[in-house]
Amino acid sequence: MNKKILVTGGAGYIGTHTCIALHAAGYDIVVYDNLSNSSREAINRVSSLIGQSIDFIEGDIRDAESLKQVFSSHHFFGVIHFAGLKAVGESVAQPLKYYDNNVSGTITLLEVMSEYDVKNLVFSSSATVYGDPERLPIDENSPRSCTNPYGQSKLTVEHILEDLAVSDASWNLIPLRYFNPVGAHPSGQIGEDPNDIPNNLMPYISQVAVGKLEKLSIFGNDYPTTDGTGVRDFIHVTDLAQGHVAALNYLQQQASSKSSSGTTSSVGFLPINLGSGKGTSVLDLVAAFTKVSKQPIPYQFAARRAGDIASCYASAGRAKGLLKWQAELSITDMCQDTWRWQSMNPNGYNAT
Ligand code: NAD
Numbered sequence: 001m002n003k004k005i006l007v008t009g010g011a012g013y014i015g016t017h018t019c020i021a022l023h024a025a026g027y028d029i030v031v032y033d034n035l036s037n038s039s040r041e042a043i044n045r046v047s048s049l050i051g052q053s054i055d056f057i058e059g060d061i062r063d064a065e066s067l068k069q070v071f072s073s074h075h076f077f078g079v080i081h082f083a084g085l086k087a088v089g090e091s092v093a094q095p096l097k098y099y100d101n102n103v104s105g106t107i108t109l110l111e112v113m114s115e116y117d118v119k120n121l122v123f124s125s126s127a128t129v130y131g132d133p134e135r136l137p138i139d140e141n142s143p144r145s146c147t148n149p150y151g152q153s154k155l156t157v158e159h160i161l162e163d164l165a166v167s168d169a170s171w172n173l174i175p176l177r178y179f180n181p182v183g184a185h186p187s188g189q190i191g192e193d194p195n196d197i198p199n200n201l202m203p204y205i206s207q208v209a210v211g212k213l214e215k216l217s218i219f220g221n222d223y224p225t226t227d228g229t230g231v232r233d234f235i236h237v238t239d240l241a242q243g244h245v246a247a248l249n250y251l252q253q254q255a256s257s258k259s260s261s262g263t264t265s266s267v268g269f270l271p272i273n274l275g276s277g278k279g280t281s282v283l284d285l286v287a288a289f290t291k292v293s294k295q296p297i298p299y300q301f302a303a304r305r306a307g308d309i310a311s312c313y314a315s316a317g318r319a320k321g322l323l324k325w326q327a328e329l330s331i332t333d334m335c336q337d338t339w340r341w342q343s344m345n346p347n348g349y350n351a352t
């Protein structure tokens with residue numbers, strides 16, 4: 001079976017961890033990234049962790065000619081598509097930038113895939129497509145709705161993938177709906193490197209712990225949760241990376257049973273949650289991080305953040321049943337690995 005995979009956005013936070021997991025699982029990877037939110041240093045570190053240089057192409061998914069060059073030089077089994085922009089606040093201020101990158105960019109990628117008859121795709125979707133959930137845990141059949149352009153761009157791509165699967169039964173399309181990815185590689189060499197002040201909870205906590213930020217504001221302590229703070233399903237990024245390997249393995253099995261049985265049935269559009277299935281509150285995470293880092297994490301309660309929901313956690317049954325995958329690492333592991341990365345690289349990849 002052909003094990004060559006194109007990884008768009010492979011220089012980013014989740015992409016770098018997934019490249020390591022793919023390499024360990026015997027996949028042959030080509031990374032395609034425009035470095036708009038990442039650096040060559042991240043690629044260098046992945047190369048040194050896997051002990052061989054990464055096949056890296058600097059390019060934009062909106063650039064069809066550049067993509068065609070890549071597809072004509074390599075014979076891919078499929079694509080893992082991470083490339084995209086992800087800052088919710090920025091997407092509200094600059095919606096066109098988000099629709100252009102995330103939606104137009106994906107359409108261009110799909111057109112080139114179609115032209116080269118590469119029809120296996122794993123796409124980075126998000127639990128944000130569930131909006132404010134009607135029931136918990138959230139399963140894949142829950143209604144979808146979004147309140148910001150970032151979320152809309154993910155939902156729109158999901159709709160495009162659904163339509164594509166209906167139009168042509170040879171597509172195999174798995175959107176993975178990530179819950180809250182946190183943590184870092186256990187080596188401390190790669191991790192999340194946010195630009196400016198982080199918007200998300202874990203990087204904010206770790207920057208307070210390392211002394212870069214003064215104190216955490218906890219957005220809301222009056223939610224209908226155990227302690228009044230928001231509840232989320234945090235998932236270690238290395239578990240998440242394994243989830244991508246499991247999704248690709250699934251596509252490979254489907255492709256090989258299709259060719260051996262001569263049937264024409266395909267995967268079609270198959271969304272799968274990647275979460276731990278457990279909810280953790282903001283205060284629980286602060287307490288776990290304080291224990292691991294042995295640093296004080298001063299905080300204050302502040303008003304709820306616009307667009308936030310009270311609780312969000314996954315039903316992880318489909319991933320377990322179909323992909324034979326489940327999250328293994330604990331909140332303590334997530335805090336330990338985040339802290340190792342943060343303390344070894346207080347200024348991220350730019351540190352000297
Ligand atoms: P990231 O910003 O670290 O990685 C995205 C990568 O894509 C970056 O290296 C960036 O340079 C590249 N990129 C962006 N636009 C591109 C373009 N037009 N052409 C080529 N490369 C481009 O983000 P991440 O946290 O690793 O997220 C990966 C994917 O997962 C994104 O699509 C994101 O929306 C999605 N996602 C992330 C989270 C999260 O919490 N991190 C949650 C749900 C979904």
Ligand code: UD1
Nearest residue numbers: 088126128180199200201202204217218219230282307308
């Ligand atoms: C946010 C995005 C979501 C995106 C996800 C990626 C919003 C509204 N939602 O989700 O679209 O898919 O990131 O991981 O931005 N919190 C604080 N103080 C902080 C930061 C966060 O109290 O400084 C709280 C939040 O109110 C929330 C929890 O921590 O209750 C988690 O927040 P965050 O890490 O930003 O993730 P989400 O809100 O789940």
